[in-house]
Amino acid sequence: MGDAGLLTKLGYLFVLRYFENAVKDERAFGFYAQDDDTNKVMGFSLASPEPSSLTSKLTEDKNWFVRNILKVIFTRPLAFLQMAVSSITIRGQMYEPNTIECVYFTVDPNFRGRGLGRTLQKALMDEGRKRGYKKIYASVETWNIASLKATQANGFRIIKTFREGIYYRHRLESEL
Ligand SMILES: CC(C)(COP(=O)(O)OP(=O)(O)OC[C@H]1O[C@@H](n2cnc3c(N)ncnc32)[C@H](O)[C@@H]1OP(=O)(O)O)[C@@H](O)C(=O)NCCC(=O)NCCS
Numbered sequence: 064m065g066d067a068g069l070l071t072k073l074g075y076l077f078v079l080r081y082f083e084n085a086v087k088d089e090r091a092f093g094f095y096a097q098d099d100d101t102n103k104v105m106g107f108s109l110a111s112p113e114p115s116s117l118t119s120k121l122t123e124d125k126n127w128f129v130r131n132i133l134k135v136i137f138t139r140p141l142a143f144l145q146m147a148v149s150s151i152t153i154r155g156q157m158y159e160p161n162t163i164e165c166v167y168f169t170v171d172p173n174f175r176g177r178g179l180g181r182t183l184q185k186a187l188m189d190e191g192r193k194r195g196y197k198k199i200y201a202s203v204e205t206w207n208i209a210s211l212k213a214t215q216a217n218g219f220r221i222i223k224t225f226r227e228g229i230y231y232r233h234r235l236e237s238e239l
Pocket residue numbers: 064065066167168169170171174175176177178179180181182202203204207208209210211212213216
């Protein structure tokens with residue numbers, strides 16, 4: 064469903080492992096939209112109170128991680144450097160208890176621009192509120208107008224703009 068940012072740069076195996084871990088993580092939650100006619104997944108969203116735990120789980124199986132990260136170091140060294148910068152940035156990102164992060168939301172290009180992205184993100188907010196969380200955060204690249212529009216329409220406001228390696232991102236928050 065398009066570019067998942069750094070994960071995509073690391074390669075499909077990392078994307079797959081990340082989302083497999085997210086599905087198993089009891090504190091992470093998400094939603095997907097499915098086309099009734101074709102059963103095709105149209106989009107999905109994911110939130111977690113501790114997004115750094117999802118990234119650190121990538122290193123849990125040491126053999127798998129070393130084997131695959133070595134390939135990245137030799138074939139895409141810049142992606143490896145970015146991973147190091149991002150993991151440090153993400154670790155320092157959660158300031159408060161009772162908050163969640165909108166980790167990711169995406170919509171198949173064929174279904175974009177119809178309010179689905181906004182709805183999938185709103186579902187995270189409604190579920191977060193039900194689970195007792197008080198605030199939701201998101202980081203969105205400054206060029207990503209579609210994501211910014213959907214996120215701001217859901218009531219998020221920009222609290223700062225920062226650099227994370229090659230990425231320039233807005234940090235946004237909303238009360239739940
Ligand atoms: C971000 C994303 C999930 C939005 O999904 P969507 O279903 O198209 O979102 P919505 O229809 O709910 O809202 C998107 C808004 O952006 C606008 N928009 C969409 N594409 C745009 C573009 N290229 N330029 C400017 N505005 C755009 C839409 O018109 C809409 O605004 P409106 O409500 O004022 O009309 C989708 O573009 C996507 O999957 N992008 C790739 C993955 C990604 O970047 N995810 C977010 C990571 S932070």
